[in-house]
Amino acid sequence: xxxxxxxxxxxxxxxxxxxxxxxxxxxxxxxxxxxxxxxxxxxxxxxxxxxxxxxxxxxxxxxxxxxxxxxxxxxxxxxxxxxxxxxxxxxxxxxxxxxxxxxxxxxxxxxxxxxxxxxxxxxxxxxxxxxxxxxxxxxxxxxxxxxxxxxxxxxxxxxxxxxxxxxxxxxxxxxxxxxxxxxxxxxxxxxxxxxxxxxxxxxxxxxxxxxxxxxxxxxxxxxxxxxxxxxxxxxxxxxxxxxxxxxxxxxxxxxxxxxxxxxxxxxxxxxxxxxxxxxxxxxxxxxxxxxxxxxxxxxxxxxxxxxxxxxxxxxxxxxxxxxxxxx
Amino acid sequence: xxxxxxxxxxxxxxxxxxxxxxxxxxxxxxxxxxxxxxxxxxxxxxxxxxxxxxxxxxxxxxxxxxxxxxxxxxxxxxxxxxxxxxxxxxxxxxxxxxxxxxxxxxxxxxxxxxxxxxxxxxxxxxxxxxxxxxxxxxxxxxxxxxxxxxxxxxxxxxxxxxxxxxxxxxxxxxxxxxxxxxxxxxxxxxxxxxxxxxxxxxxxxxxxxxxxxxxxxxxxxxxxxxxxxxxxxxxxxxxxxxxxxxxxxxxxxxxxxxxxxxxxxxxxxxxxxxxxxxxxxxxxxxxxxxxxxxxxxxxxxxxxxxxxxxxxxxxxxxxxxxxxxxx
Numbered sequence: 081x082x083x084x085x086x087x088x089x090x091x092x093x094x095x096x097x098x099x100x101x102x103x104x105x106x107x108x109x110x111x112x113x114x115x116x117x118x119x120x121x122x123x124x125x126x127x128x129x130x131x132x133x134x135x136x137x138x139x140x141x142x143x144x145x146x147x148x149x150x151x152x153x154x155x156x157x158x159x160x161x162x163x164x165x166x167x168x169x170x171x172x173x174x175x176x177x178x179x180x181x182x183x184x185x186x187x188x189x190x191x192x193x194x195x196x197x198x199x200x201x202x203x204x205x206x207x208x209x210x211x212x213x214x215x216x217x218x219x220x221x222x223x224x225x226x227x228x229x230x231x232x233x234x235x236x237x238x239x240x241x242x243x244x245x246x247x248x249x250x251x252x253x254x255x256x257x258x259x260x261x262x263x264x265x266x267x268x269x270x271x272x273x274x275x276x277x278x279x280x281x282x283x284x285x286x287x288x289x290x291x292x293x294x295x296x297x298x299x300x301x302x303x304x305x306x307x308x309x310x311x312x313x314x315x316x317x318x319x320x321x322x323x324x325x326x327x328x329x330x331x332x333x334x335x336x337x338x339x340x341x342x343x344x345x346x347x348x349x350x351x352x353x354x355x356x357x358x359x360x361x362x363x364x365x366x367x368x369x370x371x372x373x374x375x376x377x378x379x380x381x382x383x384x385x386x387x388x389x390x391x392x393x394x395x396x397x398x399x400x401x402x403x404x405x406x407x
Numbered sequence: 408x409x410x411x412x413x414x415x416x417x418x419x420x421x422x423x424x425x426x427x428x429x430x431x432x433x434x435x436x437x438x439x440x441x442x443x444x445x446x447x448x449x450x451x452x453x454x455x456x457x458x459x460x461x462x463x464x465x466x467x468x469x470x471x472x473x474x475x476x477x478x479x480x481x482x483x484x485x486x487x488x489x490x491x492x493x494x495x496x497x498x499x500x501x502x503x504x505x506x507x508x509x510x511x512x513x514x515x516x517x518x519x520x521x522x523x524x525x526x527x528x529x530x531x532x533x534x535x536x537x538x539x540x541x542x543x544x545x546x547x548x549x550x551x552x553x554x555x556x557x558x559x560x561x562x563x564x565x566x567x568x569x570x571x572x573x574x575x576x577x578x579x580x581x582x583x584x585x586x587x588x589x590x591x592x593x594x595x596x597x598x599x600x601x602x603x604x605x606x607x608x609x610x611x612x613x614x615x616x617x618x619x620x621x622x623x624x625x626x627x628x629x630x631x632x633x634x635x636x637x638x639x640x641x642x643x644x645x646x647x648x649x650x651x652x653x654x655x656x657x658x659x660x661x662x663x664x665x666x667x668x669x670x671x672x673x674x675x676x677x678x679x680x681x682x683x684x685x686x687x688x689x690x691x692x693x694x695x696x697x698x699x700x701x702x703x704x705x706x707x708x709x710x711x712x713x714x715x716x717x718x719x720x721x722x723x724x725x726x727x728x729x730x731x732x733x734x
Contacts, residue, residue: 103495103529115531117496117549120447129532129547131500135539168430169444173458173545202430204442205456212462213540218500220456220547222444 250354577681
């Protein structure tokens with residue numbers, strides 16, 4: 081069977097079932113943002129790995145090497161934050177095409193460094209090799225925690241929260257593609273374009289990530305990398321529950337609304353299905369106090385969106401189309 | 408400056424100096440087979456990562472997916488063994504080209520599993536994504552040790568040992584390339600070829616790896632992935648010493664000698680410069696008892712090979728030509 085027919089979930093299930101046996105140290109293996117290992121009495125070690133490929137995950141015609149370095153660490157930090165952990169050690173594998181200027185590699189490492197310094201992460205190793213086809217980046221981040229929050233702890237009655245506005249990154253990507261693609265230029269180019277567009281673009285190229293300051297009381301968490309609906313469905317699947325989301329509660333930035341209006345697009349579809357927000361999505365018991373945006377609640381089963389007229393409709397998880405499955 | 412002019416050592420130095428700051432937990436960061444972290448009072452956590460690219464590190468016209476899975480774990484295990492550690496947890500990132508049959512992925516994971524079961528390694532996570540250009544494999548292996556052996560502990564007077572015959576893998580690759588390359592077929596094809604060729608080919612496709620049973624008393628260690636001379640020079644550089652190797656002591660298999668004779672090639676150049684042996688190269692004080700092959704000694708400075716006539720000549724580290732630097 082061709083792999084694309086198996087789909088993302090099929091693939092993860094295949095991988096999960098391929099690997100039998102487990103050590104008593106493993107708290108979480110395949111199937112969360114990061115693996116969790118009980119390495120000492122008081123500490124849990126977290127490990128996550130992420131691959132970024134030129135032409136699939138990034139486009140060098142509108143990404144600088146500095147931004148690429150930054151993002152390759154950011155996406156991994158986001159996974160550690162999603163477990164309630166602190167990032168500590170980074171290993172970076174890099175496939176470099178022939179003829180690459182060493183200045184690009186300097187810039188790439190500077191981008192990594194900027195974020196590593198901010199979060200006090202040490203780069204402890206890696207692997208660099210020649211690539212025949214484009215840049216290949218593979219990051220592995222090790223973190224630690226005393227206590228972890230997984231995808232599987234959501235309970236009916238929990239409130240659902242998002243830590244940041246959603247859809248900005250996906251709109252930023254759309255704007256970049258429109259700018260970078262000469263074919264679509266004629267019809268829709270706006271120059272000078274609104275300065276707010278740059279904010280959206282920046283959210284795509286250099287996502288701003290932050291941990292939850294206090295994880296006590298939280299039942300489940302994931303980072304929004306594939307899109308709100310897909311990532312919420314991961315929580316629902318792993319927790320064996322359902323969810324209800326309110327359209328008018330989904331946080332949209334002014335910049336997203338403005339760009340969507342200009343482009344005659346629905347900002348909500350970016351917020352629901354756009355990926356790479358790297359906001360945290362979490363659930364906590366009713367009444368939980370937080371600065372995050374409350375967007376819905378956990379229910380025993382089913383997945384529903386309530387529109388602005390109060391009408392409830394079921395939703396199917398949908399997001400990024402390219403198949404990518406973190407496990 | 409174009410990166411290829413900077414060279415492997417230049418690149419590693421660049422990366423080392425790019426990343427400032429260090430945590431007190433880091434025993435070894437960039438510059439050894441694996442990073443070593445003091446994660447608890449009695450235990451050291453080891454981490455290594457390795458990238459394998461289609462068309463650069465492997466050729467699917469003569470490697471099965473099972474073999475590829477096996478090897479992607481083997482090369483990482485070898486790094487953990489080279490630190491004197493035990494492999495424990497594996498994360499596997501995989502870029503899969505469009506149209507790939509899911510049977511191939513099954514085979515790939517079976518290959519990983521075969522070795523994971525042998526060494527009691529748990530697969531705890533990974534990342535799978537679409538690739539536009541060939542298969543991309545990125546493995547990260549976590550191990551543990553109570554005590555580690557680094558590249559930097561060699562002392563003048565130490566004896567130099569290798570745990571296995573050298574050059575077999577490089578000759579295996581040569582045979583595969585000769586078989587797979589139609590242009591070179593006419594002149595040198597032997598069919599049916601000697602059964603011993605299969606042993607060499609197998610050593611390339613599925614390297615047999617093993618730890619040193621007892622690491623006490625050993626001063627330095629590395630795995631031979633780039634070739635004996637290059638990897639020995641890593642030990643010399645990190646330990647700030649020199650080395651003398653005796654040509655007639657370098658262990659050559661009967662299979663290598665036979666193939667080299669048939670192909671009118673010098674078997675020693677495969678043993679000295681061929682990569683991917685995944686034997687361990689270590690140094691220990693004079694008189695050290697071991698089953699490994701003693702091939703030379705550590706001297707205060709300089710690098711020399713003594714030929715079969717007792718004549719000493721300096722050597723420059725040379726091995727795999729494609730640039731790949733593990734750090």
